[in-house]
Amino acid sequence: MDYKASDQVLESLREIFEEQVRASPDLTETIKPDAMFLLLESLRFLGIASVRVEKGGIPRYEVNKGSAPVIIDEQKKRKNSGKLAEILTKVDLINTGKLTLSDAEIFLAETFLQEGKVDEALDTLEILEKTQLSNQVLANIGKISRIKGAIEFFKGDHEASIKFLEDAVRQSEITDDIECVASSLLGLGNVYGSMGNYEEAFQKYERAFLLFKERDNLQGMARIKINQSYTYSKMGQLLRSTEANQEAIELCERVRDVPLLQAAYLNRSALLLVLGRYKDAFETTMSTYYLSLETGNKRIYHLARLSMLSIDISGRKQKLEFQFLKEAIDYFTDISSEIDLAYCQEIMTQYYIANSMYQEITFSLNAMLEMYSKIQDFVGLEAAGIQILRIMIIYKTDSSLIKETNKRITKALENTRLIKEYKEYIKQFLH
Structure with a gap:
């Protein structure tokens, strides 16, 4: 070379x-x-x-x-x-x-992708392709497609992600690379779950889980369980989500997979927050935060700090660390992570609600809705919208602003399969 x-x-x-x-x-x-x-x-x-x-x-x-x-x-x-x-x-x-x-x-x-370093991951793939290293082993074609699919999902391009991941499945089946087939199916499950196509998502998860289980790949099984937990949570099935996440934590601990354990802890924190268990959520987030410092995972580090801020907002803590938010936005902008930037706007909207900054609420809410819509993550948009309305109720925001916010979220979800369940949930929630 x-x-x-x-x-x-x-x-x-x-x-x-x-x-x-x-x-x-x-x-x-x-x-x-x-x-x-x-x-x-x-x-x-x-x-x-x-x-x-x-x-x-x-x-x-x-x-x-x-x-x-x-x-x-x-x-x-x-x-x-x-x-x-x-x-x-x-x-x-x-x-x-x-x-x-x-x-x-x-x-x-x-490794770069796990760390949230999208540009570096793309550079590595470019070297592989331009120097024709990928041709040394035919199986690498499937692996490269899988990584590209993951990158596109990270950037919020679902259509491109599905194309690469389906290519990865086909190529890996030809070369009998079952691990890559399973990982690609997992990726497809994540994309479909993000799009709200839960039936398709769980079909992919189940196929991937069986392949990992046949090979006694505990790490792969843990990855499936974490992502199943994410999807159950998006569906509002918190008990199933909690159970799947706990299975993931136990598997991570068995194989001592610290990076994966960070993700599982962060997910548990989010579940505890939804359940109103702020103290437990904060303790779990702190565990994630310290693990991110230990491993140097910048993406998890910033997500953990955003989670801390969200917990503090929900718990009506007096001093809120806006600096966490600013630094996270700078980082996720640098790595071009559209998904994480949308989440930043969600937390920013919560922050403005907590501080009664009404003009800023409107601006931030619009930015959040635009970002989630752009990457077609309507499941994330729905969850964000519900959480924002929760925060408005906690802080006794003016009812006219609550109604206007609900109206905007409803409009953003209008032509999606999620609109019916959102309306039903909000009807109970707001009354």
């Missing part, structure tokens, strides 16, 4: 992986080119370097502005120690010929 790297990039590598490269001043004596390439990619994971693919398919690495080697401190290395250890394991496997570089790149793309 050919690559280009600046002196600063190589210096950064020496500092981070000093033990591994100490005996190799030029970093090439003991480390094969493919393994070296993976080490360079790890700098992108840390946010230290960026890459661009030059003519001829050669990736060139440069240190990001303000990320000179001197600022790579022990805290940053410690926070990312788990992922760095995984990367080094794969470096060793490549060096000994037990792993292909394309497999390692797919691992990195998935």
Whole structure:
């Protein structure tokens, strides 16, 4: 694998992986080119370097502005120690010929996506495709399609996501990559669930769960349970949602999957909030928050802080941390996460309600409705609308504003399959 790297990039590598490269001043004596390439990619994971693919398919690495080697401190290395250890394991496997570089790149793309680093994940896929690494192993075509499908879902493009994920299922069935088939089906379930097509969503979940179960893949089974819980929650079936989420937590603890456990904790916090158990919700969110600090997962970190703010609003806490919201918006804007930005607008609307900022409520509510509609997440829109009306009632907002808010939410859901259940729920809720 050919690559280009600046002196600063190589210096950064020496500092981070000093033990591994100490005996190799030029970093090439003991480390094969493919393994070296993976080490360079790890700098992108840390946010230290960026890459661009030059003519001829050669990736060139440069240190990001303000990320000179001197600022790579022990805290940053410690926070990312788990992922760095995984990367080094794969470096060793490549060096000994037990792993292909394309497999390692797919691992990195998935890692970036889990961290909410959409652009970095896309860059990794671009390198795979432009350097034709994907052709080393036919099975990678299905995996790449699956990751692209996940990225499109993350960005809110359901149609594109379904296309990529269905392609992933077909390609993976051809190569008998059952794990990829199951993961792609899970992705499809999430898309259909977000669109309000619950029957289709649960069909995909069940197929995926059986495939994971046949292979005793507890991590995969946990992922299914978490997403089933999300979907049950959107359907208003809180008991089933809670049960599925608890199963996910138990599976995560068995396999010691901390990143997945964070998501399960965050989901449990949301369920507790809906049930009005503010103290329990806050404690669970704090567990998620500390785990995000431990793992360095910025997306979960910001979502946890937004959850704290929402809990404080629901519990009528006097001092509300608006800074949490501002920083989250900046972060989710940087990673182009439309879903998370819509959630930010939801929390912002709650914040304005709590502070009786009526003009701002209207502006923020419109932005929220527009964002959820743009990404066609009408399930999320419905849930957000109900929560906002709850907050208005808690803070005894003027009845005319409550009616106007309900009118706008109803209009946004007017041509969706959710409008009937929303009207029925609100009829009971508001009266």
